[in-house]
Amino acid sequence: MSSIKTHPVPARLLDSAQCPTPFVNSLEQYKSMWTESVEQPEKFFGNLARELLTWSKPFETVKHGSFETGDVAWFLEGELNASYNCVDRHALKNPDKVAIIHEGDEPDQVRKITYGELLRQVSAMANVLKNLGIRKGDNVAIYMPMIPETLIACLACARVGAVHSVVFAGFSAESLRDRVVDCGARLVLTSDEGRRGGKNIATKRIVDDALRDPNAAALVEHVVVFRRTGSVVPWEQGRDLWWDEEMSKARTVCAPEPMNAEDPLFLLYTSGSTGAPKGILHTTGGYLLGAASTVKYIFDVHPEDVYACMADIGWVTGHSYILYGPLALGATTVLFESTPTYPNPSRFWDLIQKHKITQFYTAPTAIRALRRLGDQWVEGYDLSSLRVLGSVGEPINPEAWDWYNEKIGKDQCSIVDTYWQTETGSIIISPLPGVTPTKAGSATLPFFGIKPVILDPTTGQEMKITSDEDTGVLAITQPWPSMARTIHNNHSRFLDTYLKPYPGHYFCGDGASRDSDGYYWIRGRVDDVINVSGHRLSTAEIESALVHHETVAEAAVVGGNDDLTGQCIHAFVSLKPGVEQHDTLEKELILQVRKMIGPFAGPKRVHIINDHPKTRSGKIMRRILRKIVNGEQDQLGDISTLAEPTVVEALILKVHN
Numbered sequence: 076m077s078s079i080k081t082h083p084v085p086a087r088l089l090d091s092a093q094c095p096t097p098f099v100n101s102l103e104q105y106k107s108m109w110t111e112s113v114e115q116p117e118k119f120f121g122n123l124a125r126e127l128l129t130w131s132k133p134f135e136t137v138k139h140g141s142f143e144t145g146d147v148a149w150f151l152e153g154e155l156n157a158s159y160n161c162v163d164r165h166a167l168k169n170p171d172k173v174a175i176i177h178e179g180d181e182p183d184q185v186r187k188i189t190y191g192e193l194l195r196q197v198s199a200m201a202n203v204l205k206n207l208g209i210r211k212g213d214n215v216a217i218y219m220p221m222i223p224e225t226l227i228a229c230l231a232c233a234r235v236g237a238v239h240s241v242v243f244a245g246f247s248a249e250s251l252r253d254r255v256v257d258c259g260a261r262l263v264l265t266s267d268e269g270r271r272g273g274k275n276i277a278t279k280r281i282v283d284d285a286l287r288d289p290n291a292a293a294l295v296e297h298v299v300v301f302r303r304t305g306s307v308v309p310w311e312q313g314r315d316l317w318w319d320e321e322m323s324k325a326r327t328v329c330a331p332e333p334m335n336a337e338d339p340l341f342l343l344y345t346s347g348s349t350g351a352p353k354g355i356l357h358t359t360g361g362y363l364l365g366a367a368s369t370v371k372y373i374f375d376v377h378p379e380d381v382y383a384c385m386a387d388i389g390w391v392t393g394h395s396y397i398l399y400g401p402l403a404l405g406a407t408t409v410l411f412e413s414t415p416t417y418p419n420p421s422r423f424w425d426l427i428q429k430h431k432i433t434q435f436y437t438a439p440t441a442i443r444a445l446r447r448l449g450d451q452w453v454e455g456y457d458l459s460s461l462r463v464l465g466s467v468g469e470p471i472n473p474e475a476w477d478w479y480n481e482k483i484g485k486d487q488c489s490i491v492d493t494y495w496q497t498e499t500g501s502i503i504i505s506p507l508p509g510v511t512p513t514k515a516g517s518a519t520l521p522f523f524g525i526k527p528v529i530l531d532p533t534t535g536q537e538m539k540i541t542s543d544e545d546t547g548v549l550a551i552t553q554p555w556p557s558m559a560r561t562i563h564n565n566h567s568r569f570l571d572t573y574l575k576p577y578p579g580h581y582f583c584g585d586g587a588s589r590d591s592d593g594y595y596w597i598r599g600r601v602d603d604v605i606n607v608s609g610h611r612l613s614t615a616e617i618e619s620a621l622v623h624h625e626t627v628a629e630a631a632v633v634g635g636n637d638d639l640t641g642q643c644i645h646a647f648v649s650l651k652p653g654v655e656q657h658d659t660l661e662k663e664l665i666l667q668v669r670k671m672i673g674p675f676a677g678p679k680r681v682h683i684i685n686d687h688p689k690t691r692s693g694k695i696m697r698r699i700l701r702k703i704v705n706g707e708q709d710q711l712g713d714i715s716t717l718a719e720p721t722v723v724e725a726l727i728l729k730v731h732n
């Protein structure tokens with residue numbers, strides 16, 4: 076690994092004639108700030124929380140609790156409102172500054188919303204929520220496309236103290252129902268339809284399907300529907316209400332509810348290695364500080380900047396890096412409704428040129444796809460406004476990193492490979508622009524407050540690292556402000572998943588190495604979580620969707636390597652006795668998963684087999700399946716523990732014939 080090239084910070088970033096001076100501008104400054112942040116977190120984060128956030132009541136205790144006791148809390152006694160911090164205080168100072176640039180699905184549909192207008196809209200929506208009886212602590216589910224009203228909905232919830240639970244609009248009715256029921260939503264916010272890549276998405280119809288379930292129907296009192304396309308949609312009198320009609324009745328002034336720093340701000344469901352999706356709970360003060368401080372230091376956002384994150388609001392990246400982080404800083408954030416290839420693969424570069432974007436944040440899977448389509452789609456675009464290019468969601472391969480750096484950044488931008496998770500709330504390992512020399516494929520150094528460690532999974536002790544390739548499991552040794560506080564209604568699962576595997580540590584679930592420069596290299600999940608195009612999927616959930624099909628006896632799902640999507644899903648399925656295999660069965664089973672979880676979860680391949688490789692006690696050895704799909708059938712290791720070693724030959728033939 077010593078042959079890996081180190082890229083110095085581009086000189087342009089440190090030249091005040093060309094760029095605003097980065098908030099941190101030397102490695103020494105980063106090191107001293109980081110040291111203070113982990114050695115005196117009370118001092119460091121107390122100051123940062125007073126600098127970046129506005130508190131209606133000051134906190135006294137900066138840091139409380141521990142990983143041992145599982146009761147982490149920050150800024151106790153402090154009171155603040157996230158919507159006040161993201162909207163009011165900027166609207167008061169700078170009402171005409173653009174808060175949101177919405178680039179619609181068609182490139183000519185651009186809408187700009189100022190902080191002043193945002194304040195009126197958020198306040199009116201907050202009054203709509205109140206008129207419908209929503210109060211502090213109530214749960215509201217949001218199933219909406221990438222439009223400003225979705226951000227307004229989240230901020231309105233925060234304003235009245237309701238806990239939002241955004242469900243990615245690519246999830247199926249079944250997945251939406253499970254989330255609505257688990258969080259106990261009293262209200263669902265949606266749109267008639269969504270629009271993406273020239274196609275309509277039937278959001279309202281999916282909400283109706285989800286609410287056909289009696290448990291969901293018993294909880295949800297109203298569905299508020301925003302008109303996005305104007306198509307005719309089914310209507311349930313009494314339950315369904317039009318967004319514009321409710322808004323027109325509402326006052327545009329609404330006092331923000333004072334919230335305790337530890338009051339919940341939102342729930343966001345994510346997949347674990349086993350069981351149902353987990354409702355990750357984030358609280359108000361610590362989360363908002365994490366989102367704001369990482370946008371400030373990692374994206375180096377200055378007042379004149381136009382910052383753009385291409386994630387979907389249905390994932391945590393959208394929460395922290397489209398909505399809460401940039402708006403808490405009073406920045407201009409771009410909200411993108413379309414896809415990287417609509418109407419053609421120049422869309423991102425057109426967007427950057429048109430809005431003079433300064434920070435651009437996307438995922439390796441998009442970079443790989445655009446790189447593959449050819450440089451002609453980038454040529455001729457003026458990308459000189461860019462200073463920082465971010466990557467997130469999965470490890471970025473050096474070919475994609477180099478392309479992003481050379482073709483998009485023209486070697487003049489800082490590439491920030493940002494490592495984090497739904498549970499961490501904000502970025503925890505990343506370079507800082509103007510500070511950190513970069514290496515393609517490494518997320519480099521920890522953010523403030525983060526003290527990572529690499530543990531030996533067999534002993535649970537800190538690993539003795541003797542070479543750059545030594546890989547252990549990544550853990551964090553002390554609490555940080557934006558970490559998740561619990562799993563909704565299941566604190567023991569929270570403790571079991573993150574805090575008990577390695578006592579005294581937060582366990583990330585990823586393998587990692589650390590090189591001789593102290594840089595971290597994330598190697599991918601060590602549990603049964605698969606990462607397809609940056610979407611986190613649980614093998615157990617996909618298996619359970621497959622065995623719901625009437626023909627399936629047993630299913631095992633593993634991740635294969637994929638040049639485009641990072642990983643892809645391979646399902647191994649055995650059929651019930653008497654079921655005949657037919658030509659369309661593979662397709663039918665893929666559809667089954669798409670229908671039960673969502674289109675993005677569909678397996679790439681379904682292999683119909685007679686027998687799974689099992690141990691004598693009947694456990695499927697997924698390790699063997701994983702090796703076979705990745706072409707490592709000559710490195711299967713010890714297969715003598717298999718009940719029936721001869722099945723391996725048949726499996727190899729099935730996959731590789």
Ligand code: WT7
Pocket residue numbers: 345391392466467468469470471492493494495496497498518583584585597599600606609610611
């Ligand atoms: C998992 C978390 C948090 C943003 C979106 C995904 C993987 C995330 C990186 C990166 C290598 C990464 C990890 C992590 N991951 N960013 N820069 N390099 N791997 O959030 O759905 O909660 O998934 O994504 O495996 O554990 P998420």
